[in-house]
Amino acid sequence: MSRPVMIENFLRPPRTMSAVVADAVRLCGLLSIVVAALWFELTDAGILAFALPALVAPRFVGVRPSFDIACGVTVLIAAWSNVVDLYRSVPSWDIPVHLVCTGVLAALAYIAAARVGIVPLPGAAGFRRRTGLIVTTAFGLAFAALWEIVEWVGKAFVDSILVTYDDTIGDMAVGGVGALIAGILVARVRLTAERPRGTGGDVDREDAAGVTPSR
Numbered sequence: 001m002s003r004p005v006m007i008e009n010f011l012r013p014p015r016t017m018s019a020v021v022a023d024a025v026r027l028c029g030l031l032s033i034v035v036a037a038l039w040f041e042l043t044d045a046g047i048l049a050f051a052l053p054a055l056v057a058p059r060f061v062g063v064r065p066s067f068d069i070a071c072g073v074t075v076l077i078a079a080w081s082n083v084v085d086l087y088r089s090v091p092s093w094d095i096p097v098h099l100v101c102t103g104v105l106a107a108l109a110y111i112a113a114a115r116v117g118i119v120p121l122p123g124a125a126g127f128r129r130r131t132g133l134i135v136t137t138a139f140g141l142a143f144a145a146l147w148e149i150v151e152w153v154g155k156a157f158v159d160s161i162l163v164t165y166d167d168t169i170g171d172m173a174v175g176g177v178g179a180l181i182a183g184i185l186v187a188r189v190r191l192t193a194e195r196p197r198g199t200g201g202d203v204d205r206e207d208a209a210g211v212t213p214s215r
Helices: 003-011 017-039 042-050 052-061 065-083 094-115 129-158 165-188
Strands: none
Touching: 003 052, 017 042, 017 052, 017 065, 042 052, 042 065, 052 065, 052 094, 065 094, 094 129, 094 165, 129 165
8 A cells, every 4th residue: 555545545534434433533532632731741641642643543554444443442541541540540450451452553553564565465365364363463562562661661761650570571471462362353354444446545334244265
């Protein structure tokens, strides 16, 4: 997918109700930064701003609206959990967050890599299920490690974030499991928006039969 097509995907108006909901989630992400800046702390606004790329990327790479919504809601929950201190106040809250958030980001990363020609797009010629499984899992493990690095930086230079050896290893392991699950979905379920015949861009129509052929 060329850069002009990715920009076209981002600028096109929503064509289904699910696409409208996905854009509403993006708007909530933007408003969240304003809310955090006004009623919380600037560091909280920074945390929410850090989530913005993951909110807008699904539109650029042309994923299905349902997956777009899942990405946006998951990332916002992960960010707001930090702002309202759920990770500290609710025991084990970080486990489902690491599991789901790492998974959706890993799947999104695979699709983004496919759009720029680094890996084959699921369902396209040359795609193998094992490729989607292995590469998506690798992306997720990388995100899990990066997440822990960001937490360490936050503890060392910004705030008193709880970071221990056991917590770090546990979070990375849970993130790896989430990435593995995401890899299975990438291999078997179509997460990209349908490409109509004779056009260069994706549309956001949901297709219930979104399963890639066996390889």
